[in-house]
Amino acid sequence: MANVSISTVSRVLNNPDLVAKDKREKILEAIEQLNYTPNALARGLIHKRTQTLGVIIPDISNLFYAEVIRGMEDSAHESGNNLIICNTVNDQARRLASVKVLSEKQIDGIVITSEPIYPDSYELFRQLNIPIVLAATHSLEYEIPSVRVNDEQAAYDATEYLIRKGHKRIGMISGSTLDPISGLPRIQGFMRALRTHGLEATPEIRIEYANYHFEESYEAMKKLYAKFPELTAVFASSDERALGAISYLHENRIQVPEQVSVIGFDNTRMAGMSYPKLTTVAQPLYQMGFQAVRKLDQLINGKQLEELRTYMSHWIEERHSVRDININ
Amino acid sequence: MANVSISTVSRVLNNPDLVAKDKREKILEAIEQLNYTPNALARGLIHKRTQTLGVIIPDISNLFYAEVIRGMEDSAHESGNNLIICNTVNDQARRLASVKVLSEKQIDGIVITSEPIYPDSYELFRQLNIPIVLAATHSLEYEIPSVRVNDEQAAYDATEYLIRKGHKRIGMISGSTLDPISGLPRIQGFMRALRTHGLEATPEIRIEYANYHFEESYEAMKKLYAKFPELTAVFASSDERALGAISYLHENRIQVPEQVSVIGFDNTRMAGMSYPKLTTVAQPLYQMGFQAVRKLDQLINGKQLEELRTYMSHWIEERHSVRDININ
DNA sequence: AATGGTCATGAAAAGCTTTTCATGACAAAT
DNA sequence: ATTTGTCATGAAAAGCTTTTCATGACCATT
CATH class of the missing domain: 3.40.50.2300 (Response regulator)
Structure with a gap:
């Protein structure tokens, strides 16, 4: 339509200054008229990108x-x-x-x-x-x-935060020890903080649920509370776990944070929307x-x-x- | 490597029964050995798919x-x-x-x-x-x-639900009337339900915020409550709006749902995690x-x-x- | 024995671009 | 006037498949 070769059209698109002004304009106009758009598949084929x-x-x-x-x-x-x-x-x-x-x-x-x-x-x-x-x-x-x-350190910091707030009987709702990414390291950080501050870490204080969903976390809190009723704080290893825990506490008329404190992990947008608003370890x-x-x-x-x-x-x-x- | 033409390889991949068994196996083996994977760009170029x-x-x-x-x-x-x-x-x-x-x-x-x-x-x-x-x-x-x-009908149903629960002074936190998708229709449904049930719809009962975020919805509830303190129920036109409203009510010691009921819209997963758990219009x-x-x-x-x-x-x-x- | 048909395979085009290389025009320099 | 160089442009290959068409081998039928 512009009476030029394919190469020239290509040049207009990629290196406009290589082609004479009059042709360039004619080509641009033709592109407009014909509604032409380059085919990224063909481009990808050549550029390997x-x-x-x-x-x-x-x-x-x-x-x-x-x-x-x-x-x-x-x-x-x-x-x-x-x-x-x-x-x-x-x-x-x-x-x-x-x-x-x-x-x-x-x-x-x-x-x-x-x-x-x-x-x-x-x-x-x-x-x-x-x-x-x-x-x-x-x-x-x-x-x-x-x-x-650094999940281990983050969990350590969360636990230490609770300790600094005066808590000594701290429970944890954790992921699985078999999960090397967000399970085990957080448990290790929790344990290390306890150890560092001279607190005892018996098996009763932790409950492990591979599933992080709200409903299971509700159950988790229930079981944790049953075996460790003296706890004053809970470290939940995700916000959703924390919310499940809070839900259980609410329903059993246990005041959060007056009676039991809860700290979460992640700082998803939900954390700011719950009641009470969730204190949590924030990840960017x-x-x-x-x-x-x-x-x-x-x-x-x-x-x-x-x-x-x-x-x-x-x-x-x-x-x-x-x-x-x-x-x- | 299998001593065959490109075409034959292509056939093995797309129409295996068109090629003799011995060659087919040899080709398959070569494919394995060479770690060959077809190039979807080239395919796309031909098939236009x-x-x-x-x-x-x-x-x-x-x-x-x-x-x-x-x-x-x-x-x-x-x-x-x-x-x-x-x-x-x-x-x-x-x-x-x-x-x-x-x-x-x-x-x-x-x-x-x-x-x-x-x-x-x-x-x-x-x-x-x-x-x-x-x-x-x-x-x-x-x-x-x-x-x-059908947003209009859904909003109608939400409002009627509140009315059936005995509410007569119902407020709404809505989106913008300028939003023809999820703003206006929900307002219209709300109004229609009020009208149908002989309730008055003065401007005081509705507050409009284009922004649906939690913080703005907190503000919205504050303003709505200020101009319409007699309300017993609120229709929030999204779950996040509802949560913002509930947050305001909580902080001002207004019991939900004892003093003020709240219904949301969407049924995102958050709705099941709040306290109290949110009654809401569910969209699939x-x-x-x-x-x-x-x-x-x-x-x-x-x-x-x-x-x-x-x-x-x-x-x-x-x-x-x-x-x-x-x-x- | 000759013809027709089936079947497996290869060659080549097409799909759309970019890029290299070649060509020819023109300007500048000697 | 001749050579050199620059510049704009076109032809063609390449990128990787699929698919059509042609070919030749082989079997079966008359």
């Missing part, structure tokens, strides 16, 4: 991940990428299948959240030769970049997502990473669910 | 959308598709840009959530000639398939997402849609935030 990243996530409907993804999405937008999100329902087979599909679609890299990296996963990454970054998880065995919080969820994608982008572009394993700082977000026993 | 769908969403970190996306993701998985998710932060320019990028990436279709369809959007869809489905929104002007709930969020993607898939595959505009049924999820005044 699709400007698309994959995200493997266990459960998008979980507020925790929702906020992490938000950060990822913003970061991706900033670096001109799109995100394909694969919900894997905590199923290793589905996870591997997703990685394979993403790789076939020639995405430029993948960020994997929350899961420990098993040898079969690593083997697959190696085979596919695809850049990987871990968010809210890490791997000590393999050299994979990661962005997360948005930032973790943001940084993970940024790191992936650097990795893809062959830039030197500042650090392989990034540990972002956590803090205690003080609200109204913990009472200072020293004061009154 | 990428098995990838786009999702335009205003805010992924919002629990409402998180659950809708979960349904979309499951549905996509079922039909062999992946989802590219674009967070648009409620910015029309960014929205249009996202649609353009998705189209360049040759995705097979897009589902758009929650936004009204403006003429410029529609014009773009037409130009790009791309299948579109609307989720949690619809368009009366244009012939675009949609999946949503997961199902809406699921059906929207299913509909898009049908549209793409040229199947006849059962209906252009699907209205899914809502219901009242009874929990503990509404008191029946008739009883005591």
Whole structure:
């Protein structure tokens, strides 16, 4: 339509100053008229780059991940990428299948959240030769970049916070010791804080539920309270667990925080909406997502990473669910 | 490596029975050995199909959308598709840009959530000639398939529910009348229920906040209570609004539901975690997402849609935030 | 024995772009 | 006037598949 070759059109799109002004304008006009848009598949085929990243996530409907993804999405937008999100329902087979599909679609890299990296996963990454970054998880065995919080220390800090508020009989609703990512480290941090401050850590003070859902956490609090009724504070290893615990306490007319204090973990948006508002260990969820994608982008572009394993700082977000026993 | 032509390899992958058994096995072995995976870009280029769908969403970190996306993701998985998710932060320019990028990436279709369809959007869809489905929104002007709930009726039902529980002085925390999707219809339903049951609807009984966030809703409740202190029940037009309202009431020692009842809207997972647990108008969020993607898939595959505009049924999820005044 | 048909396979085009290389025009410099 | 260099442009290959068409081998039928 503009009486030029395909090459020239391509140049107008990628290097406009290489083509004479009159032709350029004619071409631009034709593009407008014909409603032409370049085909990213063909481009990807040549450049071996699709400007698309994959995200493997266990459960998008979980507020925790929702906020992490938000950060990822913003970061991706900033670096001109799109995100394909694969919900894997905590199923290793589905996870591997997703990685394979993403790789076939020639995405430029993948960020994997929350899961420990098993040898079969690593083997697959190696085979596919695809850049990987871990968010809210890490791997000590393999050299994979990661962005997360120091869970052991965070749990330590949460427990110490309760101790500083005068609590001596502290219970914990924890994840599974078999979960090396957000289960075990938090338990270890809890134990260490107790030990450091000369408090006894008998088996009665902790209840373990792999499932972090509200209803199970309600049950967990019930059982914990039954076997450890003298407790004055509870460290729940996620906000949802804390809310389940609070729900049980409310229903049994146990005042929070007057009678029992509760501290959570994560600082999802829910934490600010409960009654009483939840004091919790805050993770920079948005930032973790943001940084993970940024790191992936650097990795893809062959830039030197500042650090392989990034540990972002956590803090205690003080609200109204913990009472200072020293004061009154 | 297997001493065969490219065509034969292709056949093994797509039509295995067209190739002789011995060669087939040799090829399969070579594929294994070489770690070969087909390139979806090249495939997409030929078939004009990428098995990838786009999702335009205003805010992924919002629990409402998180659950809708979960349904979309499951549905996509079922039909062999992946989802590219674009967070648009409620910015029309960014929205249009996202649609353009998705189209360049040759995705097979897009589902758009929650936004009204403006003429410029529609014009773009037409130009790009791309299948579109609307989720949690619809368009009366244009012939675009949609999946949503009847908001006017749902609001009517919520209000009538309160009336049946004996409430006569009912306030509302609403969205903006300028929002034709989830703002105005809910207000209209509220008004209609009042009218139908012979209750007066003065301007004092409603407070309007375009922003649905918790903090603003706290403020909204404060103002509503100030100008309408006789109210015995509040219809909050989202769960987050309801939680903000409850927070204000709690802090001012107004018992929920003993003194003031609150009903929400959406039935996000938060609703079951608050204290008291929130009675709310439930939307089938997961199902809406699921059906929207299913509909898009049908549209793409040229199947006849059962209906252009699907209205899914809502219901009242009874929990503990509404008191029946008739009883005591 | 000759013809027709089936079947497995390979060659090549097409899908859409980018990029390299070649070409020819023109200006400038000797 | 001739050479050198610059610049705009086009042709063609490459990226990786799928699919159509052609080919040749082999079997079966008359």
